[in-house]
Amino acid sequence: MKYIDYSILQRLLVHRGKMDFPALVYRELGLVYSSLSSVEQAHALEQIHSNGSLLEEIKEKEMQAIFEIETDMISILARMEEIGVRVDAKKLTSIGKEIVQKMTHIEAEIFSNVGEVFNLNSPKQIQYILFEKLGIKPLKKNKTGYSVDTEVLEEIAKSHDIARSILEYRLLAKLNSTYIIGLSKAIQKETSTIHTTYESLGTSTGRLSSNDPNLQNIPTGDGYAEEIKSCFIPRKGNILMVADYSQIELRILALLSQDPHLLEAFENGEDIHERTARFLFPNEKTISQDQRRIAKMVNFGVIYGITGFGLAKTLGCSPWEAGRYVDAFYEKYSRVGEYYDDLVKKGEEDSYVSTLFGRRRYISSLTDANKTLRAAARREAINMPVQGTAADILKFAMREIAKEIKQQNLKGSMILQVHDELVFDIPKNEQETFQEIVRDIMEHIFDTVKDKIQTQNLFLKGEKPQFPPILVDIGVGENWAKAK
């Protein structure tokens, strides 16, 4: 079993990004953290916890709720890591064999067409083949030369079959190296389980991260991706249950901005992308699939502080057209734009932005003289409260769920977290119980943590905040693919 090092307060929230836990130990206790034994490290941790000036600082910054949830996450995540997830190693291997076979085939085909053997994993060699040997026109540059990324190859594929073949090879190579080989190496032989490591304070927004191996980027979708996901299985006699928040970030944007149209759409249980599509295409009687697709991209893009240019790239339309969509969005959901302006203005004054529960991200470049840096800082500022509040509530929900599992002495376990999704490995006879508990806690989490909400981060203009309904989709199955 892997050692679980939650030297937790590894990075104390108060200074995250600027000071890590070892540095904090040094500052507060004058000790070099890494030179301490694990017992001594734990002791140092206790001292930090009982350190008056630190607690004072947390209180002054109104970060008690964040401090408490982060403290509670330590044991919750440690438990999830320790339990791990069961994986069908044989199936993974057999999928791998299929993939390798296909790769070999594509590889041979490419080499024979080009009349040369080269390394398909080397962007530099692909550059040579495409742009020098075959004389294809390069489309995009990067630091070291001409780009051969997916976007470029997709364009070239319209006229040259080799680009399509390279894309196919790349896809398979990624799946094989990262997921077949990578995950196989991580399987504990005795138990057929994989034990990731979570970092609770490893991101600038408050999200978790997962590493060694990363179980937060397992492929989704059809084909081999689905095959790979189906290798994640429950323990004997159990089933997997997946609970994921539906459009959580857009709902949080509705809450933070208090935009009446967003709130109303969610309140009425409308299809939010369709609603946006009606705003973007006011003259259309009915909304086509493509129009809905565009609206969906716009909705997500707004959360990231998108520009017309950026949207044009992902949409594959002209910047002018994309700009019109962005403008139309802010025209209709006008409180979103006002909220962003309020947020950034306060961010400029404070040099940080906050989630609804007081988690902070320090951003200094909001007032930088460099326009590009300033724009980047603005996007970070805009995204953080949305992404961070979503992270906060899932952490709160995890705490409530862990508490309930313990109280009811349930045999099932929470085993994975993927930003808006929780995965459980549970006995079949606990299925109903888990479904009820998890849905109830996740959907009503704002009620549960009401007293921790900092309404000043809503920039309310007099009125009381309206909370959008929060919905959770729950699925159950004999593997991760089927439970989704």
Added chain:
DNA sequence: CGAGGAGCGA
């Protein structure tokens, strides 16, 4: 061993 390119997820 680290930088750069590329690609997987929310």
Added chain:
DNA sequence: ACGTCGCTCCTCGA
């Protein structure tokens, strides 16, 4: 200049 947050794989050159 060009949409946020992550992690891992590979190549290539120090």
